[in-house]
Amino acid sequence: MDDRLGIGSRWQALILLVALGVLTIPIVIGYLWIVISTFSQRTYGLVPVDASGQPGGLTLRNWSFLWTDPNIWRVSLNSLILALGLTVGVVLVSSLAGYALSRISFPGRRIFLGTTLVLHAFPSITLLIAIFFVLRWISGIPVLGRGIPLIGGFGYNTLGGVILVMVALQLPLGIWLMKGFFDQISWDIERAALIDGCSRLRTWWQIILPQIRPGIAALSIFSFISGWNEFLIPYTYITDSQNSTIAAYLNSLLGDTAPVNYSQVAAVGLFQLIPVILFFIFTQEYLLSIFAGGTKGGT
């Protein structure tokens, strides 16, 4: 193990690990507190205490929203739809656009690449009002506006509208990421495929895409998680709690008038975190393969 880290001796590795461990303690304590507090009436530091301040006071009350508030399942489903919709949209468009930008020389290519980058640098909050008018205009279109099952439509106050906006905001990053992956694939492989009898689209689908699977996986993970966690866009464009998402639900617990039950907020936050953690466990192999050098040497 020492050799693989490129560090001389076992002792040096140990010192390094201890140093890193110490630096990680604050964030570990933070997560630990969240977990503990969701099962406690109150906490004193990391120690659960009851109302009188004595150690103890363990409770499941903070998790009661799971069975008392049916809305939590509704908003979780909405978040899932949002995350999946965002992932599909971003991956599909990015991988096609990235391929075109990497491989095909067409007029306006450089300008397109440049403006995409500028868009990415643009803070989305400045666009909120303009996007509102666009969504309201889309609402007026029959069927497309608000007549689609599951996502509602693409207009204002629908999940589809939020997906549309978020896909647009994520695309610059996705396109550049995908273009980078496509750039790494040698022209010769593509030429070989064309000579072997593929059409351009088939080459993209059967030869090129399988080689950038790690890139697609990475983009999917990023998109899914940002969709699942997104607060600003759904909070702004979805007014009714039936269509709301889990991040907005979490926000609704932090009311201005009533005292805030932070243990319950922590519980909802933890609940929101579970799918993300599960997702990470199953996809970390892909994420690691990106950092380990992408597609080199085959799969």
Added chain:
Amino acid sequence: MKVRLENLTKRWGSIYAVHDINLAVDDGEFVAFLGPSGCGKTTTLLLIAGIYKPTTGRILFDERVMNQVPPKNRNVGMVFQSYALYPHMTVYENLVFPMKLKRVSTTEMKERAQRVADMLGIAHLLERRPGQLSGGQQQRVALGRALTKQPDLLLFDEPLSNLDARLRLSMRAEIKRLQIEMGITAIYVTHDQVEAMTMADRIAVMKDGMLQAYCSPDELYERPPTLFIAGFVGNPPMNFIEVEVVQRDGIYHAQRPGFDLPLLPERGAQAAGRGRVILGIRPEDVAIADEGIAGEVYVVEPLGRDDLIDVRIGDTHVHVLADPTLNLRLGDPVTLRFNPKKIQLFDPETERSLLWT
């Protein structure tokens, strides 16, 4: 299948990558495109494969004009320098991929892949992926992939450049043997003149997108039509000496200070009265002899079988291949005899040969 290029030109903006090339490849012939990097030889190959479209001119397979035919309908097999194997497929899948697209039946696909794999000695690798193979094995698979589809034309783009020297020698012989056995017309792009000389029936020498010569290896070696070819073909390269050819007592002499060489009459006559011309002679056509032109050993480079001796004659240098047992040392005086039948003469302005057109 015959291939013919007619006034083939490819232009990128105002730059000519391939400039007005005319040549014909006969059925079953092995033609090498030889030239330094950036001379347009690979572009020409990709034009023939259909990856690029010609700006002007025509490409004909037999009598059929191919300009607008997409690559997949040209039935060519191509081997790349980078191998260009599909990394996500096994060797077997790589071999059958072109056939799958052509909807060849599964049994025939298996049979053909097996035959080619046996022929190339890669039958034991069929289940591996390209990433698990050595460079030489990968190149065999790439060659196999080009062969299993039974192409009418084989294209090679510097296929041996990434291999080590030993492997290159054996693959060279193997490619040549396979091509003759299968009788497939082949075009082979290389910057290595030894590869071109040893493998090709005819060599097309290219420079700056233009065809400099198209002839057999022997002819290229013995009768180089331009100064560029004379210097590019042959190893160690030809010596060039600036001389003036004058007639004295009925005999032509190539002269410069400290250098006086009688020439054969038919060769000397072509260069006489032209002022300065360039005399070319290969190192193996100069011998260390008892009499001749006097010089002094400047550098000795042992090559194993021969020593390459750099001899200073006045203010110029001539490379000579000499017997190592002569034990020449720096500063030794030597006399050189030039083989008059091997002397080349070039016009320094046009860089064309004065002897061969």
